[in-house]
Every structure is written in structure tokens, then in C-alpha cells.
Amino acid sequence: MSTAETRTRTTPGLVPVPETSRATERRPPEPPAGAVPPRRSSSAFWRLLGSELGLTFRRPRNLVMLGVLAGVPVVMGVALRLVAADAELGGIVTSVAGNSLMLTFASLSFLVVLLMPVAVAMVAGDAIAGEAGTGTLRYLLAAPAGRTRLLAVKYLNAVVFSFAVTAVVALSALVTGLIMFPVGPVTLLSGTTVPVAEGLLRILISVGYVGAGMAALAAVALALSTFTEVSIGAVAGTMVIVIVSQVLRAIPQFDGLADYLLPARWTGFDGALRSPIDTGAMAEGLLTFGAYIVLSGSVAWARFSGKDITS
Amino acid sequence: MRKGTFVRWGVPIAAAAVIGAAIGAGPVVAAVSGDPALPERSAQQLLADAVAAVERTDGPLPMSGTVRQTASLGLPALPQMGGESPLALLSGSHEVKVWYGAQDRLRVAMPTHMNETNLIVNGDEAWYWDSDGNTATKIKIKAGAGWAHEPATPAPTPSDLTPQAAAAKVLAKAEEHTAIGVTNTAEVAGRPAYQLVLRPKAEASLVQEVRLALDGETYVPLRVQVYAKGSAEPAFEVGFTQVTFTPPAEENFVFTPPAGAKVEEQTLGEVISDGKAGEHTGEHTGDAKAAKDLKVVGEGWSGVVVAPMPDLGSLPAEAPGGQGDPAEAKALLDNVLKSATPVSGTWGSGKLITTKLVTVLLTDDGRLLAGAVTPEEIVRVAGTR
Amino acid sequence: MTREAGAPFGAAPPSAGAAIVTRGLTKRFRGGQVAVDSLDLDVPRGSVYGFLGPNGSGKTTTIRMLLGLVAPTAGEHTLLGLPLAGALPRVGALVEGPAFYPYLSGEANLRRFDAADPTASGATVRRRVGEALDRVGLGAAAGKRYRNYSLGMRQRLAIAAALLGPRELLVLDEPTNGLDPQGTREVRALVKEIAADGTTVFVSSHLLAEVEQMCTHAAIMSTGRLVAQGTIASLSGGQVSRVRIETPDPAGAARVLAALGLADVRATDAEVTAELGGHAPERVNAALVGEGVAVRGLSVVRPSLEDVFVGLTGEGFDVDG
Numbered sequence A: 001m002s003t004a005e006t007r008t009r010t011t012p013g014l015v016p017v018p019e020t021s022r023a024t025e026r027r028p029p030e031p032p033a034g035a036v037p038p039r040r041s042s043s044a045f046w047r048l049l050g051s052e053l054g055l056t057f058r059r060p061r062n063l064v065m066l067g068v069l070a071g072v073p074v075v076m077g078v079a080l081r082l083v084a085a086d087a088e089l090g091g092i093v094t095s096v097a098g099n100s101l102m103l104t105f106a107s108l109s110f111l112v113v114l115l116m117p118v119a120v121a122m123v124a125g126d127a128i129a130g131e132a133g134t135g136t137l138r139y140l141l142a143a144p145a146g147r148t149r150l151l152a153v154k155y156l157n158a159v160v161f162s163f164a165v166t167a168v169v170a171l172s173a174l175v176t177g178l179i180m181f182p183v184g185p186v187t188l189l190s191g192t193t194v195p196v197a198e199g200l201l202r203i204l205i206s207v208g209y210v211g212a213g214m215a216a217l218a219a220v221a222l223a224l225s226t227f228t229e230v231s232i233g234a235v236a237g238t239m240v241i242v243i244v245s246q247v248l249r250a251i252p253q254f255d256g257l258a259d260y261l262l263p264a265r266w267t268g269f270d271g272a273l274r275s276p277i278d279t280g281a282m283a284e285g286l287l288t289f290g291a292y293i294v295l296s297g298s299v300a301w302a303r304f305s306g307k308d309i310t311s
Numbered sequence B: 001m002r003k004g005t006f007v008r009w010g011v012p013i014a015a016a017a018v019i020g021a022a023i024g025a026g027p028v029v030a031a032v033s034g035d036p037a038l039p040e041r042s043a044q045q046l047l048a049d050a051v052a053a054v055e056r057t058d059g060p061l062p063m064s065g066t067v068r069q070t071a072s073l074g075l076p077a078l079p080q081m082g083g084e085s086p087l088a089l090l091s092g093s094h095e096v097k098v099w100y101g102a103q104d105r106l107r108v109a110m111p112t113h114m115n116e117t118n119l120i121v122n123g124d125e126a127w128y129w130d131s132d133g134n135t136a137t138k139i140k141i142k143a144g145a146g147w148a149h150e151p152a153t154p155a156p157t158p159s160d161l162t163p164q165a166a167a168a169k170v171l172a173k174a175e176e177h178t179a180i181g182v183t184n185t186a187e188v189a190g191r192p193a194y195q196l197v198l199r200p201k202a203e204a205s206l207v208q209e210v211r212l213a214l215d216g217e218t219y220v221p222l223r224v225q226v227y228a229k230g231s232a233e234p235a236f237e238v239g240f241t242q243v244t245f246t247p248p249a250e251e252n253f254v255f256t257p258p259a260g261a262k263v264e265e266q267t268l269g270e271v272i273s274d275g276k277a278g279e280h281t282g283e284h285t286g287d288a289k290a291a292k293d294l295k296v297v298g299e300g301w302s303g304v305v306v307a308p309m310p311d312l313g314s315l316p317a318e319a320p321g322g323q324g325d326p327a328e329a330k331a332l333l334d335n336v337l338k339s340a341t342p343v344s345g346t347w348g349s350g351k352l353i354t355t356k357l358v359t360v361l362l363t364d365d366g367r368l369l370a371g372a373v374t375p376e377e378i379v380r381v382a383g384t385r
Numbered sequence C: 001m002t003r004e005a006g007a008p009f010g011a012a013p014p015s016a017g018a019a020i021v022t023r024g025l026t027k028r029f030r031g032g033q034v035a036v037d038s039l040d041l042d043v044p045r046g047s048v049y050g051f052l053g054p055n056g057s058g059k060t061t062t063i064r065m066l067l068g069l070v071a072p073t074a075g076e077h078t079l080l081g082l083p084l085a086g087a088l089p090r091v092g093a094l095v096e097g098p099a100f101y102p103y104l105s106g107e108a109n110l111r112r113f114d115a116a117d118p119t120a121s122g123a124t125v126r127r128r129v130g131e132a133l134d135r136v137g138l139g140a141a142a143g144k145r146y147r148n149y150s151l152g153m154r155q156r157l158a159i160a161a162a163l164l165g166p167r168e169l170l171v172l173d174e175p176t177n178g179l180d181p182q183g184t185r186e187v188r189a190l191v192k193e194i195a196a197d198g199t200t201v202f203v204s205s206h207l208l209a210e211v212e213q214m215c216t217h218a219a220i221m222s223t224g225r226l227v228a229q230g231t232i233a234s235l236s237g238g239q240v241s242r243v244r245i246e247t248p249d250p251a252g253a254a255r256v257l258a259a260l261g262l263a264d265v266r267a268t269d270a271e272v273t274a275e276l277g278g279h280a281p282e283r284v285n286a287a288l289v290g291e292g293v294a295v296r297g298l299s300v301v302r303p304s305l306e307d308v309f310v311g312l313t314g315e316g317f318d319v320d321g
């Protein structure tokens, strides 16, 4: 509604006078006091998320990280090709050299240990702490972005980035593999052979699973991010958690704990490479990720919604 | 502080409680409800039922599931070990997947990260697949050679006795050294189960009790736990974490070596050497000569094996199964010896190695004593020549 | 609904109530320090309200509480008579200096903050951002990265961000901080212009002169406490004007002034001052000249806010903090 342009105001007992203020002419009808039009709020949410994604995927630092992650499978592919040419090696080298799709699994297996978590922690750990550090958080909240809404947008953004990281690795590895190694039926870990199309489907399943695992890490990083104004602190804290988990996982005495550690679950994507697909272990992995997301998310919310913004 | 601090932090606390409850749900629910989901049975009835069930169905039921083995024997921390090394089974936990179709249709898979070993038995043909080595081994089975259907479930099938008689006989023999009880409230892999509790009567035994869980419906053994004295967690445990009693898909028992794999052939006799001596202390089984000199002192649970000490230098190279890396075995041995405590007595002196379940004494006069008994007991045995 | 289709800087539709009301607003930080101590502010609509106090007197903390960034330890407040979430879209704010994304252009930065406002429309953002940048004279530097902005440009961009939507209230925390004299003049002119549109401006400052020049109302803070508030005139009204006469004959002048009935006559070597009271300065001058006292200069000294401050707290207003 932008019809009412020049209006007159009537006051009982007084002669109606046309209002003269410049501002009045532009004055739209009054919304009810304090109302944020409800129908708008969902589109406003997507607008903020769009802004957030634009920030994340245009930020030079993040692009460099994605570039590095895309480069590793290429390097791995070249190296494995050189190695496989002159030596009879077992295990993963043989399977990668033997089939173009296997490079994707090998790359995920290698990068999921440290490099992908670093990339995700950099974005998710920066989410709140980074804004607090530069002081932009106070202007976002005064806008008003709304604390719960901002946190939700920040997390969704980190989730998108988590899947982007995983997809970039998988795509780069897939393309490298297709160029360097023979295309053909894929031999699974169980020794069963499946057609290429099914191999691609299994890659898709792995990407979904690893992406979910990274999203769980993003929730942890986001929670830490609400406790500090130094984003490096949140990133480093997240990596300490990852590395301590890796160590605990390697110690037999803490074996019972391994099921509940993120790094131990990330590698569970290889369930997609078994016959039949190890749905039990993968579902448990997804449940673990879900538990991390719920717990860390609620901690992040409890902290952030009550935090004094003094930066 | 902002209003509602407690309310806000209540959310993550509630989330943690829900997650904690979900993780501990199985045992907690079972413990809290405590309803005997199963009718009561005496040990004798239970064994009889189990034997009858096996006979009635002509062998165990078709099933599939995940078996987890956990050992915390209290050994010194082992150096990094490959997933398949038999030594690796001595600590930590390991998972295998089992698909059981019939006596001669079986698949056992041991999944490790980006790797899998498979044993697939189908009739008189068997395959062993190792994805790491990209090798498929075809195993010919000689006529009459049977397959243990599944590691944890040795099922006695004494066909010449009635189940009741067999049970009675077994129990009579066992009760000489063991107190036997039955509980009907256990739950294994989400299924109600009977639990046979065997408690050694011998004072000197390190074993507190052995618990054997039998499925309440099919009487298939689902779990074995060995508890050491003074420890609330089992020192050794093997059992199903997930199990279904439906016939597994046929494709599990079909194996075609993938293109590009190395294919080898072996006959059964070569693969399965006489592993009968193997308890979890199997590493110390020596060669045939050692076996001859072997004697057991004491009875039942407090028995102590006395043997001439094998040459420690050559032992690692002879690690049974031939699979373990000699360097690994050596590292383990060094580690273990490092933690040994010197002891001496009227019988001489030696080195004592204690774990939660097993005590080993290496005497300086070249004897090796091992048993699931207390150090005092093994030292006493060392003194009785 | 096209609230944004209206004027970008004009007054938004009025909501009932005063622009800012606080009652017993208190903030005690974790260390136990009381930054703001039971503050009762009443900021009338349409005023240019100076929030004056030396550094560390609790101005920024008060503004953070007003904007919901910091939770008060006690007390309450309303903006525009609305609940906070409803009020904030109608409030433009500058808190403790500019803060932007260094790797984004000025324009991209404004779009970013506009996206955070749930009532702002993405359809009109381009126009509104352009107008806000033009308003603060940054139109030409719109595409430049924030990292390369000068201090003055950064400050102006922050004001542009506060002008992105139709605002009923602008809260500006030390908007001239760090600006050169030229920048300071520009900001003051901008504030007057905005106020002329009917927008209430709440501006904090540690500069007495600034508040005296810009504002219609003022509140004076000292170590977290409100010392005084009201119109500039009423604040100054508590103190009386003095007449100051430069003369080679201070003794004679003092006599004349005393004879006229002026109170508190003080004489020094070359000048005499006294409370003017109800006397007209020109009459005082005529009387002096009539008595043959040479008058080299005569001026009326109106009381400044500094005098008010000193009078109320007994301390000097520490301009440099």
C-alpha cells in the first residue's frame, strides 16, 4: 500500500489543515505499534542467510581454503599415478589406480582427518567471535538481527559451508580420478563389484555423511564461538577438541569412548563402500552427529541469547 | 545477568539429559524396570532348553548381526597395531559382522577403516578376501571338515543324550568348582536374555565370574563376559551388539574375486592349524616339545600351567597364525617384560607379570607358570616342584 | 507494506510515548564496577538530546542497554514506547565508533547491515543505500573497500548505516570522535538537518561545547550517575549571567556596580565582574559612563554547561578524559 500520499489530518474542533512537513508526504499508513509484519519474517530470514552466504563464499580467506582442499585430491591423484606406475603396492594405492572413483574415497579418507575440520572450524568458529572481534556484532544486533535468528543463520551458513567443503573435495577428486585412472565397475571393500552408476551413488552417500559430520563439528565450533571475542580462540579450541578426540581414539583404554567421538565417526563414511552398505554404523554415526548438533546448538543458544555484547 | 538465565541454560542441560538417557537407555531401562521379561529357569532347565533348541532346529538359527569383542586385560599400553593382528585383539575393542545362513553358509567380515577382511563359506567352497592386500584366497574344504559357525558360540551337540541328561551331566561336573546361577533380566543387543553366571569357588582364582547370556527366545548364546576380581567392568567380553534372526540375503554368501585382485589357493588343513591350545594366552603356546613338557598344577579355576620357558629370542618369530608382525610381537613382549616385577622366595627368583585375569611367572631357573590365579598362588605353585 | 518506499531519512510514523524513557537503569559489570547507577532519563520526541559526560561516565554502557546489547542489572527502559524488537527497526544507531567488514566496500557493508533488519525490504535496498551514502557525502567512495577509508569516511559510513531506513530516533555515541574540525562541522550540520526532519536525536558527547551548540536538551552524567537533565536553557538557568567590564579603574567601576544594586561584585586589576541579575547591560554601561568610569569593554557572560557541571559535582569537567 503506497497510495496515501497527501493526506490531511483532522482534529476534532479544528479546521483540517494540510500537513506541510516534507516527511508527512512520504508517510505510509501506520503499522500497528511494534509489529514486524509476520509474513515478511521468513523472507527476511532468507535474505539474512543470503547475505551471510555471500560473505562466507566471497571472503578471500575462505576461497583460499576451498582452493587448497580442491588441490589436495589433484596432488594425491598425480602422486598415486606416479607411484602406481613403477611399484606393486597394495591397499588403497592399488584400488585408486585401478578405478577412477576410488580417488574420491581416498581423498575424503585423507582430508577428513584434519584439513576439512580446519576449514569448517575456521568458518564456524569465526561466526560469532569474528563479528564480536570486529565490532560488527553490535550493529547486526542493533539492526536488529535478533539473537536467535542470527545464531540460526550463522549455523545454517556453517552447515552449507560444511557440505560445500565436502562437495569440493569429492568433485575435485572425481574429476581428477576420471582424467587419470580407468573408468569401470567399482570394487568395494567387501570385494564385491558394482557398476559405475552405483559407485557414483555411493560417492553421493559418502558426501552426505561426511557433510553431516562436518556440520556437527560446525555446531561445536559455533558454541565455542559464542564464548570469546577472538575468533582464532574458537578455531583453535575446536581443533584442540578434534585432535584430543583423535588421540583418545587411538588409545585402547578409551575404546568405549570412541563411538561418541566425532573423528571416529567421520571415517564411518566407508560404510558406503561395503556390501551391503553398513547402514547400521552409518545411522549410528548420523545419530552421533545429531546429538553433537543438538547439544552444541543449545549451548550456543543459551550462551549467546544471554550474552552482554561489550565489544 | 539477563532474566531467565536458568531457563536458558535449562535447554542444553535438558538436551544433555535426553542424550545421556538415549545412550544409557538399554541398560538403564532394563535395570530400572527390572521385570523379568522371561519366565524363570534353573540352570539345568536353561541348559536343557538350549540343547533342545539346537537339536530341534538342526543347528543354530539363521541370523546376522554385529559382534563386538572388548578386552581390557590390564596389559601395558600396546604400541600402534594393525587392525588384523591377533595381538591387537588383546586390548581395545573390535567388531566383526556375521551373517549365518546354515552350517555351511557363513560370512564373517571384519570392517576396519577403508579396509575389510571377509571370510565367506558356501558349501564346500570358501573365500578369504583382504581388501588391503587386494587378495582373494580360495580355500578348499576337505570332506568332513566342519566349520565353527561363529567364533563365540561353540554349540555342543551331544546327540546320544537327551538334552536334560546332557545338561545335568555338564552341571554336575561344573558345580564341583563353580557356583552356578541364572538371571532372567539381562538384555543383549536389545533382546531379553537369560544369563548363566559362573562363579569360581577357588579363593585363588582371579576370575570373579563368567557370564554367559543366552537369547530368551532362541537360546543362541549372545554374549560372554569375564569379570576379574575387584573390577566392575568385564575384563573380557564378546557378544552381539546387534542381532536379527532372519535368514541373511543370499548375496552375502556369494563371492567372485574382483577383476585385478590377486587370487590364491589353499586347502583347509593348511589354514587351520591346531588352534585348540589357544586361550587368550595363546601366544605362549610353544612348539610340540613344549606341549609335551607342559603340566597343570591344581584343579579347575585355580589350575596353573607349568612349562619350560621357551627361548624368548625366537618366540616372536614363531607367533602363532603367522599373521602377526614379528616386530609387533617383540614390542609387546618387551613392553610386558618391562612392567614385570621381580619376586623371589625359597624356590628361587623370577619375574612376575600380572594382568587382571592372568598371572605369569618366569622363574630364573627356566620355568614358565601361568594361570588365572593370584600372584601369591602362582608363587606358591612355583615352590612345589 | 512498503515502509521503505517512504522517505529514507524522513521521520517514520510516530509511535506513542517519549523517544526514550529509562527508570532506575543500572549496570553493574562482572568485576563489580557500577558503570551506570539508577538512571532516569526522559528524552522527549523531536529533541536533540545531548548525553554529556566525561570519558568513563557510563554513556556508552547506557546506550548499549538502550539497544539491548547489554542486559541491565536493574531498572527498565522503553524506546519510542515500544517493545525493543519493534522499536529497533525505527532506531538508527552509532555505538562506540564505526565497525565494518574491512574486505567489503562501503556499499556492500551497508547492504549487509540492512539485511539484518527484518523489516527492511531487499527490493529497495539499492536505492536506500545509495541515498544514505549520498547523504553523508560518500557517494563517490561507495565502491571502495572499507579498509581503505579514512577515519572521517568511516565515521560517516557509520552514520549512513544509521540512516538506512526511516528512523524515528537516532542514537549517536560520540559521533564526532576522532574527526578533524571540518568533519566535526559536517557531522553537526548533518545532525541538525536530520533533527529538522522531526527525528529525535540522542547524541552522547564528552565535549561541552558540542552539546551546547547542537542540542535542545541535555543530560549530564558523572561516574554513572545522572547529575542533571532538561532543556539547555533550563540547565543553564540554574546559574546566573554575569557582566564583565574591562576598565582602567576597577575600583570606580565596582563602586558604580554596587550602587546599582548588582550582587557579588569582584574586582581585579583591569576588570570587574558582577551578577547581572535583572539589570539590562546597556543600563549598566550608561551608569558607568555617567559616573566617568572609562569602559574599554563590556560583556555578558552566560553560564556554560561546564559551570553547571562544576556547580553540581564540585569537580572540573575533564575534557580530555
Ligand SMILES: Nc1ncnc2c1ncn2[C@@H]1O[C@H](COP(=O)(O)OP(=O)(O)O)[C@@H](O)[C@H]1O
Binding pocket: A310, C029, C030, C031, C033, C034, C035, C053, C054, C055, C056, C057, C058, C059, C060, C061, C062
Ligand atoms: N565490559 C566491561 N566490563 C567492565 N567494566 C566496563 C565494561 N565496559 C565499560 N566498563 C566500565 O564502565 C564505565 C563506563 O564506561 P563507558 O560506558 O564506556 O563510559 P563512556 O562511554 O561514558 O566513556 C567505565 O568505568 C568502564 O571502565
Ligand SMILES: [Mg+2]
Binding pocket: C056, C059, C060, C061, C096, C173, C174
Ligand atoms: Mg564511550
